[in-house]
Amino acid sequence: MSTVLKWIAVFISCLVLQSTLMNAVSILGITPDVTVIALFLLAINHGSLAGLYAGFLLGLSQDLYSPSILGQQALAKTLVGAATGLFNVKVMRTDPLLRMFLLLLAFIFHDSIFLIASVIKNSSSLSLLGKELITETIPRSLYSMLLLLLLYAWSYFVAPFFKK
Amino acid sequence: MLWIFQFIYRHHTLSSLFLTVILSLWMLSRSLDQQQRLSRTLMFSLFYPFQYATSMTGRIKNVFAENKKLRHQVAELAVRNAELEEYSAENARLNKLLSFKKDSPYSLKAAHVVIREPSYQMRSIVIDAGKEDGVLQFMPVVTQDGIVGKVTQVLRNLSLVQLIKDPSCRTSVMIKPSRAVGILETDEGDRYYIRLRSHEDVAENDTIITSGLGGIFPPGLNAGKVDLIAKDKNPLFKRVYIKPFVNFDRIEEVFVILLPPQWSAFQSEKDSLITEE
Known part of the structure; x- marks a missing residue:
């Protein structure tokens, strides 16, 4: 129960951070997505089932609060949560470098679904998808990977120092 | 029917994925108006408890603040009320005194x-x-x-x-109905009494007034009422116990009757006699 509450707190914090602080640290209009990072970490640690439900609820919350198409974020995050959960720690041991690569894939997967849903809903051209992936998704995933790297650096090097 | 549940239980991850994806796609397939309505409904049902809790917290906070303020006001009003009660009691007393002063023939x-x-x-x-x-x-x-x-x-x-x-203070008084005169005395201020001749007519609850013979109090002022009639050591007398009208423990306002003692007219002659001696 405490784990569930902890993750709920993490997701609420991430939603608040995403809509407030993240805009302030954007570089050339690229903003890291901490909600995807949090979902990725949850799915890696707790598996597909937790990942897909958390992704669905997190996505639905974002859909309700942001002026996007209802169900777009929910669908993208559900699938990302479920897919990332396949690489969870109970199934395979992954080192931080591999995890960062997985995060990159998760971002591309997430944005692809998001954009496909958007293209279908708005009947736009599919060429928009490739352009968005290159100009938006890749830089955002790299920025987010940097954040994940800092998080790992903190948990591997700084946090043990404080524990001692 | 049972096999469906068994299948869902066995493949719960897949079933969950299927369910959430179908739900997401269903939401996506709605028109913009329907999406907005659905969004509002979901917002209301999902976040209403939190919003209600937040507003309740605010209200409770306000109630506490209001309660504190009201307690302060109650304390202030209690003090004010006590003051007003005191003024009211004083007013009643002063009204009595005023009417007494109006009716009195003396200055x-x-x-x-x-x-x-x-x-x-x-x-x-x-x-x-x-x-x-x-x-x-x-x-x-x-x-x-x-x-x-x-x-x-x-x-x-x-x-x-x-x-x-004061036991050294003696006052000439009179039984009002019978006009029998006596001296009002007290033993240590506990009991007041008059010694009257045995044949004098007196009954319990008779009013005692000043006789005016002592030279200090004018005649007719209320002094008390007869409480008890008892035998005296001397068989020629009886002892009449009096209950004074004034409660000495509660005196707050008094009147001085601006009437010099009857013997003051002779005071200069008395003084000259002492000087001659």
Whole structure:
């Protein structure tokens, strides 16, 4: 129960951070997505089932609060949560470098679904998808990977120092 | 039917994925209007408990603040109420005194009791009226209920009043119905009595008034009522116990009757005789 509450707190914090602080640290209009990072970490640690439900609820919350198409974020995050959960720690041991690569894939997967849903809903051209992936998704995933790297650096090097 | 549940249970991850994806796609397939309605409904049902809790927290906080403020006001009003009750009681007392002053045939000077003798047997009081107010020694002091005592010492703005509770204070009184005259005495201020001849007509609850023969109190002032009639040591007399009308423990305002003692007219002759001797 405490784990569930902890993750709920993490997701609420991430939603608040995403809509407030993240805009302030954007570089050339690229903003890291901490909600995807949090979902990725949850799915890696707790598996597909937790990942897909958390992704669905997190996505639905974002859909309700942001002026996007209802169900777009929910669908993208559900699938990302479920897919990332396949690489969870109970199934395979992954080192931080591999995890960062997985995060990159998760971002591309997430944005692809998001954009496909958007293209279908708005009947736009599919060429928009490739352009968005290159100009938006890749830089955002790299920025987010940097954040994940800092998080790992903190948990591997700084946090043990404080524990001692 | 059972096999469906068994399948869902066995493949719960897949079933969950299927369910959430179908739900997401269903939401996506709605028109913009329907999406907005659905969004509002979901917002209301999902976040209403949190919003309600937040607003309740705010309300509770306000209630606490209001409660604190009201407690403060209650304390203030309690003090104010006590003050007003005191004023009301004083007003009632002063009204009585005023009507007494109007009805009285004598010239009266109202005064407050400023000092009480600090002993259980209060024999004297100090009032805030003195020479400047026309008060002289041996002037009688009364309340609307009856006699209190006499002025024994006069200063500029204060006077010492010897109460009739003092055993050394003796007052000439009269049984009102029978006009039998006696001296009102007291033993240590606990009990007041008059010694009357055995044949004098007196009954319980008869009113006792001043006789005017002592030279200090004018005649007809209320002094008390007969409480008990008992035998005296001397068989020629009987002892009539009196209950005074004045409650000496509760005196706050008094009147000095601005009436010099009857013997003051002879005071200069008395003084000249002493000088000649």
